Amino acid sequence: MGALLATPRGWVESLGTLVKFFGRVVGEVLGLRVLRFFGEALRQAGILILSSALVIWSLCFIIGLQCGIEGAYFNRSVGSPAYAGVFAAWCDLRELIPYAFAYMMAAKVGTGIVAELGSMRISDEIDALEVMGISSMTFLCATRLLAAWMVLPFVYIAGIGVGFLASYIAVVQQIAEVSAGGFSLIFWMFQNPPDLLYSLIKAMSMATIIVLVGCYYGYNAGGGPVGVGTATAKSMVVNIVLVHLLGMLGTQVFWGANPRAPIGG
Amino acid sequence: MTRFDDDVRAPGPGEPPAPGEDPGGVEPLRREDIEADPPAPDPSAPSAGAAAVTREPAPAGGEDEFQWHTGRQHDSGKPAIEFIDVHKAFGRNRILRGLNMSLPEGRISMILGPSGTGKSVCIKHMVGLLYPDEGDVLVHGESVPSMADDDLFEMRKKFGVLFQDGALFGSMNLYDNVAFPLRQHTDKGEDEIGDIVNRRLSEVGLGDANDKMPNELSGGMRKRAGFARALVLDPDIVLFDEPDSGLDPVRTALLCELIQEIHDENGGAYVVITHDIASARRVAEHISVLWRGRIVESGPAQALFNSDNPFVRQFLSAEVHGPLGME
Numbered sequence: 226m227g228a229l230l231a232t233p234r235g236w237v238e239s240l241g242t243l244v245k246f247f248g249r250v251v252g253e254v255l256g257l258r259v260l261r262f263f264g265e266a267l268r269q270a271g272i273l274i275l276s277s278a279l280v281i282w283s284l285c286f287i288i289g290l291q292c293g294i295e296g297a298y299f300n301r302s303v304g305s306p307a308y309a310g311v312f313a314a315w316c317d318l319r320e321l322i323p324y325a326f327a328y329m330m331a332a333k334v335g336t337g338i339v340a341e342l343g344s345m346r347i348s349d350e351i352d353a354l355e356v357m358g359i360s361s362m363t364f365l366c367a368t369r370l371l372a373a374w375m376v377l378p379f380v381y382i383a384g385i386g387v388g389f390l391a392s393y394i395a396v397v398q399q400i401a402e403v404s405a406g407g408f409s410l411i412f413w414m415f416q417n418p419p420d421l422l423y424s425l426i427k428a429m430s431m432a433t434i435i436v437l438v439g440c441y442y443g444y445n446a447g448g449g450p451v452g453v454g455t456a457t458a459k460s461m462v463v464n465i466v467l468v469h470l471l472g473m474l475g476t477q478v479f480w481g482a483n484p485r486a487p488i489g490g
Numbered sequence: 491m492t493r494f495d496d497d498v499r500a501p502g503p504g505e506p507p508a509p510g511e512d513p514g515g516v517e518p519l520r521r522e523d524i525e526a527d528p529p530a531p532d533p534s535a536p537s538a539g540a541a542a543v544t545r546e547p548a549p550a551g552g553e554d555e556f557q558w559h560t561g562r563q564h565d566s567g568k569p570a571i572e573f574i575d576v577h578k579a580f581g582r583n584r585i586l587r588g589l590n591m592s593l594p595e596g597r598i599s600m601i602l603g604p605s606g607t608g609k610s611v612c613i614k615h616m617v618g619l620l621y622p623d624e625g626d627v628l629v630h631g632e633s634v635p636s637m638a639d640d641d642l643f644e645m646r647k648k649f650g651v652l653f654q655d656g657a658l659f660g661s662m663n664l665y666d667n668v669a670f671p672l673r674q675h676t677d678k679g680e681d682e683i684g685d686i687v688n689r690r691l692s693e694v695g696l697g698d699a700n701d702k703m704p705n706e707l708s709g710g711m712r713k714r715a716g717f718a719r720a721l722v723l724d725p726d727i728v729l730f731d732e733p734d735s736g737l738d739p740v741r742t743a744l745l746c747e748l749i750q751e752i753h754d755e756n757g758g759a760y761v762v763i764t765h766d767i768a769s770a771r772r773v774a775e776h777i778s779v780l781w782r783g784r785i786v787e788s789g790p791a792q793a794l795f796n797s798d799n800p801f802v803r804q805f806l807s808a809e810v811h812g813p814l815g816m817e
Contacts, residue, residue, distance in 0.1 A: 349657035356617045357671050358646040360639075 289391025342443025650720030
């Protein structure tokens, strides 16, 4: 019986450790102790913009094309090609742009954080920070979270714009069964500013979790280079699962009870 | 308890009779003195100028594995760092097993011992990166494990630590690595920081490598750069974790010479962890021999090199025959 319970007990312990770590890092940011290293936070923000924004927008563009193409062909098949914008609007803003953003965040930023912090851990750089009298958790983790909060809302909103543009290109220019004006009328009718806000909240929750998971697995990496590799893989698995859980919850909370669609008056 | 000026001998539990002459002509400790010794040090007792001999408590059950651990600690003056009956285990692996050790102020101390005996664990206890399961670690008389986080970070500013591979930050060049503690902990302007950094880098022979990234440096250069960074805040205590690992004998000798020169110039307590006897002969002023998580013997370097303890003698002369085997 004890052996049977050992595995779930281990999971619960790991979850508790994870949540405690998240709490400490978020506390360092909200408690403003991170501002002591604001320069480092700005440096991390710069790294995020320069190294990740373009790949995130690229994936958003592809996903936007996909939503547009899918919407156009589906609506044509049911005899309402003019309504392709409905599908594109919902697909882009509510579901796939947040996922595309989160996938690329997990793949590029999350794994990058694990690899960087993990290699710092195994080469004693984190211990070196500590013995210099610097809180390594604040310097390494809280600054990354603050940088993500400063930069990613803008990156994400720009990503939505890129996705919208791609959907427009797919529906109006590529498949071309609806005029630009007709597409825009329907497209904008099926979304409004609160939807944008909800989408932003959804994506930022995902981004926060991705950064925290990356920090956790990197900061606590051990076992040499192999251990860092294992931690990177684990972080990716955890991030993908958590991203989908957050996506599902966000859809349920923001659009479940009220789909916010101008249908039936 | 009996006090001698510099060198005290006491047979440990199960220790074989001392062979031949008494090195240094020191009077042996009498049996009644040993029996009169307290079994364990009192953490609250003043440590400065402590009595010449302290003895580790006899291991429970009288197991043979500690038969060479006399626990003799020759009086070496005011301690900078003290370990008081420290126990530390990682899972079922017991690393420190009742460690009592005192490292003197103002000298270059070496902690010597075979691989895997807990030398690096000792360093991590000194700076509060690890806490003992039992016992206490004192730095300048203050208990490290009982410090609040803020006090601990403040206390760590007393330390400079040279890690095995230098532990330079991979994202910064050499100049920024060395300047980093100054930028974080002082209000100095960039000009003043530049002067200090250039001086420290020149001292370690890296004056012209300011712009190099850590991955462009050799192992020896990384260690020297780590040394420069460790010194940049003028710490009271400098810790070296195996500074000779991965270096050829000539570069090891040069690094030892550098350590000695900089200690002569700056003073403070330097603690070097190593298992390289040649380095010990070159720079050590005080030696503690650690094995199986306890001190076998500790004292001024000359006294240890002349010790009649079979383990110490074997280890310090790198002999094949003796208590230490491959196990």
